[in-house]
Amino acid sequence: MRRLIGTLFGPVALEQDDAWRRAEALLHDSLTPAQHASYSTTGYVELDSRLHTGRTYRVDGWRPVAVHEEGRFVGAVCIRPREHLPAPDVLLARKLMIEGAEEEFLRSGNWLQPAWRPAGAAPTVFLLLALLGPWLLQLRTLGGWGIAAALTLLCAPAFVAVRQFRRGRQSGFRFGRSAR
Numbered sequence: 001m002r003r004l005i006g007t008l009f010g011p012v013a014l015e016q017d018d019a020w021r022r023a024e025a026l027l028h029d030s031l032t033p034a035q036h037a038s039y040s041t042t043g044y045v046e047l048d049s050r051l052h053t054g055r056t057y058r059v060d061g062w063r064p065v066a067v068h069e070e071g072r073f074v075g076a077v078c079i080r081p082r083e084h085l086p087a088p089d090v091l092l093a094r095k096l097m098i099e100g101a102e103e104e105f106l107r108s109g110n111w112l113q114p115a116w117r118p119a120g121a122a123p124t125v126f127l128l129l130a131l132l133g134p135w136l137l138q139l140r141t142l143g144g145w146g147i148a149a150a151l152t153l154l155c156a157p158a159f160v161a162v163r164q165f166r167r168g169r170q171s172g173f174r175f176g177r178s179a180r
Contacts, residue, residue, distance in 0.1 A: 001135065018085050020088070023085070023088035023089040024086075027047070027091060027092050030092055031045065039091075043060055044058050044059055045091065045095060046057060046058050046059075047099065049102060051102050051103065051104055052069070054070045055067065055069050056068045056069075056071075057098055059091055059094045059095055060087070060089075061079035061087025061088055061089070061090035061091040061094075064076035064079075065078075073114060074114065075111055076111075076112040076114055077109035078112055079094065079097075079109035081093065081104065085173060092168045137150075146148070
């Protein structure tokens with residue numbers, strides 16, 4: 001118990017609070033008024049790409065940087081500092097890297113693809129089937145309507161995943177590290 005109280009209220013916690021306040025002050029001084037208003041209300045800052053027209057980066061200090069093209073989410077770039085930093089410092093570092101060295105940012109970060117792509121959706125579909133399988137089998141006791149409902153519920157996730165994949169392909173979106 002003493003260790004927990006020391007961690008929450010001890011000198012290390014006070015130093016972390018001071019570091020957070022300094023990071024918030026630096027972030028406030030480094031953002032435009034519109035960016036700071038966005039950060040205050042949403043917790044993130046949106047930056048337009050200088051290399052790719054129609055691309056926007058949604059930057060915060062906690063999650064990977066979300067990438068939107070023409071308003072549609074196409075993936076995220078995960079890039080973290082080697083040492084623990086307050087989230088406002090991480091946000092500012094990402095912001096400055098995107099604005100000053102966007103190509104290096106994209107090359108250095110790990111590209112995370114949306115989960116609805118078939119490679120990411122298949123495990124999810126199988127997990128849903130395993131979890132819902134016994135319940136869906138009980139629907140057969142309702143006769144033809146129960147079987148039809150069970151088949152519909154079984155096929156719906158796969159149908160949505162394939163539809164989203166085709167829509168993404170038709171739009172010309174490219175995924176992976178080479179997406180530029």
